[in-house]
Amino acid sequence: MPRYKLTIAYEGTDFYGWQKQHPPTQEEPMRTAQGVLEETIRHVFREPVRLVGASRTDSGVHARGQVAAFTAEKELDLARLTAALNTHLPDDLQVVKASIVHDDFNPISNAIAKGYRYRLAHGRKLENLPPLFDRRITARTPHLLDVAPMQEAAQCIIGEHDFASFTRRNHGRESTIRTVHDCTVTATTSRLLRIDVSGNGFLYNMVRIIAGTLMEVGRGHISPTDLPRIFEAKDRGATGPTLPAEGLCLMWIQYP
Amino acid sequence: MPRYKLTIAYEGTDFYGWQKQHPPTQEEPMRTAQGVLEETIRHVFREPVRLVGASRTDSGVHARGQVAAFTAEKELDLARLTAALNTHLPDDLQVVKASIVHDDFNPISNAIAKGYRYRLAHGRKLENLPPLFDRRITARTPHLLDVAPMQEAAQCIIGEHDFASFTRRNHGRESTIRTVHDCTVTATTSRLLRIDVSGNGFLYNMVRIIAGTLMEVGRGHISPTDLPRIFEAKDRGATGPTLPAEGLCLMWIQYP
Numbered sequence: 001m002p003r004y005k006l007t008i009a010y011e012g013t014d015f016y017g018w019q020k021q022h023p024p025t026q027e028e029p030m031r032t033a034q035g036v037l038e039e040t041i042r043h044v045f046r047e048p049v050r051l052v053g054a055s056r057t058d059s060g061v062h063a064r065g066q067v068a069a070f071t072a073e074k075e076l077d078l079a080r081l082t083a084a085l086n087t088h089l090p091d092d093l094q095v096v097k098a099s100i101v102h103d104d105f106n107p108i109s110n111a112i113a114k115g116y117r118y119r120l121a122h123g124r125k126l127e128n129l130p131p132l133f134d135r136r137i138t139a140r141t142p143h144l145l146d147v148a149p150m151q152e153a154a155q156c157i158i159g160e161h162d163f164a165s166f167t168r169r170n171h172g173r174e175s176t177i178r179t180v181h182d183c184t185v186t187a188t189t190s191r192l193l194r195i196d197v198s199g200n201g202f203l204y205n206m207v208r209i210i211a212g213t214l215m216e217v218g219r220g221h222i223s224p225t226d227l228p229r230i231f232e233a234k235d236r237g238a239t240g241p242t243l244p245a246e247g248l249c250l251m252w253i254q255y256p
Numbered sequence: 257m258p259r260y261k262l263t264i265a266y267e268g269t270d271f272y273g274w275q276k277q278h279p280p281t282q283e284e285p286m287r288t289a290q291g292v293l294e295e296t297i298r299h300v301f302r303e304p305v306r307l308v309g310a311s312r313t314d315s316g317v318h319a320r321g322q323v324a325a326f327t328a329e330k331e332l333d334l335a336r337l338t339a340a341l342n343t344h345l346p347d348d349l350q351v352v353k354a355s356i357v358h359d360d361f362n363p364i365s366n367a368i369a370k371g372y373r374y375r376l377a378h379g380r381k382l383e384n385l386p387p388l389f390d391r392r393i394t395a396r397t398p399h400l401l402d403v404a405p406m407q408e409a410a411q412c413i414i415g416e417h418d419f420a421s422f423t424r425r426n427h428g429r430e431s432t433i434r435t436v437h438d439c440t441v442t443a444t445t446s447r448l449l450r451i452d453v454s455g456n457g458f459l460y461n462m463v464r465i466i467a468g469t470l471m472e473v474g475r476g477h478i479s480p481t482d483l484p485r486i487f488e489a490k491d492r493g494a495t496g497p498t499l500p501a502e503g504l505c506l507m508w509i510q511y512p
Binding site for chain 1: 265266318320339342347348350352385386388390391392393
């Protein structure tokens with residue numbers, strides 16, 4: 001039976017995240033990217049399938065390069081499959097690409113790197129009109145940020161570190177050591193910036209806490225030279241706030 | 257009493273166009289950009305105002321540079337006024353700029369030029385995923401378009417012409433002669449193009465019919481050399497379809 005790998009994009013605004021959720025009572029199931037896509041695949045294949053996603057994006061988080069896989073009995077032409085899925089999918093979720101992969105392809109454990117982008121509009125509304133047409137994919141802060149120290153601090157995040165300070169307490173992970181391959185802050189305009197982070201793996205809320213910590217650096221509340229101390233603290237209290245989901249986008253996932 | 261000029265941006269998706277509309281029965285008024293903005297101005301000024309807009313954009317049409325004016329008794333600081341309005345406005349409508357103008361400033365009759373952009377994704381869904389995050393401001397056609405003849409035809413639209421073929425029948429205008437200053441077709445990607453049109457005035461649906469006619473050129477149904485004959489016909493039947501509102505954006509309005 002062929003195993004299919006899908007690359008997926010969605011605007012997270014109207015999804016309760018990636019993961020299917022079963023509300024305790026007999027209410028309507030919550031609208032999730034996995035739920036919507038799995039149902040569409042079943043409709044196209046006319047057989048039950050189980051879809052596994054690489055990354056459990058949170059409610060409101062967007063994706064340009066989410067990856068998911070499923071095994072089906074039918075072998076369908078990939079271009080026709082992509083077209084059929086996109087014809088039936090709602091317009092806030094798209095299958096960007098489909099391919100056939102090895103039987104034991106596991107989108108979670110086979111991933112070797114992921115890239116995220118965080119978009120943040122900063123400064124008071126008076127001089128900072130949030131981007132109108134991109135407002136659903138941009139977070140906002142009323143604080144005007146100084147980008148240069150943020151760029152300096154971003155450099156300190158690159159490398160292998162214990163990211164315990166950059167995830168919630170009681171995260172339930174055995175190890176909080178991760179390697180960040182790249183972390184850059186780019187000023188798109190004087191009031192809009194993006195933070196690009198890539199690495200071999202990410203803890204829960206890690207990118208949003210990195211973004212929140214860099215925001216505190218941009219406000220002058222944290223100095224770039226504080227970063228080593230923040231890593232050493234291994235305490236969520238040492239880092240900045242978890243920035244909102246709407247600014248975050250899963251850009252790509254790399255496989256061998 | 258000071259007269260205020262506002263430059264306004266909105267995503268037209270959830271507006272029934274610019275113009276306030278009074279449904280015949282006692283239903284809720286329809287949500288229009290003028291209606292929403294006028295109500296917000298009244299709330300901020302705490303006095304009745306009458307807002308006049310430069311361009312009656314249709315239902316679903318977007319704006320980056322709509323202009324409107326009103327006269328009020330109070331004189332408010334312009335930066336504070338902009339901030340106050342934006343604080344109370346919904347997030348799909350923004351006041352980009354406010355200024356004080358002459359008592360007799362008329363946003364309609366004083367306008368000397370306007371610029372529009374039409375965004376069109378083309379080609380079948382199989383090889384043409386519509387732009388996910390810009391889907392609300394982009395129209396789509398399943399036909400794959402050849403951009404070079406469109407660019408050639410666009411050149412023929414520039415200049416002073418009788419645009420009777422480019423507006424609906426029974427338009428009710430005395431003269432259908434207008435001057436188009438610029439008309440360019442740009443391929444943003446291989447499946448996405450934009451048509452920028454500016455001129456001294458536009459007839460009802462004129463930009464959307466120009467876009468539809470250029471689309472027919474891109475499909476090979478109309479040749480760029482047909483354009484003189486199309487102008488001469490002075491007949492709506494000679495031009496292409498009126499493309500959907502969602503692709504159109506009023507970019508700017510120029511005043512002396």
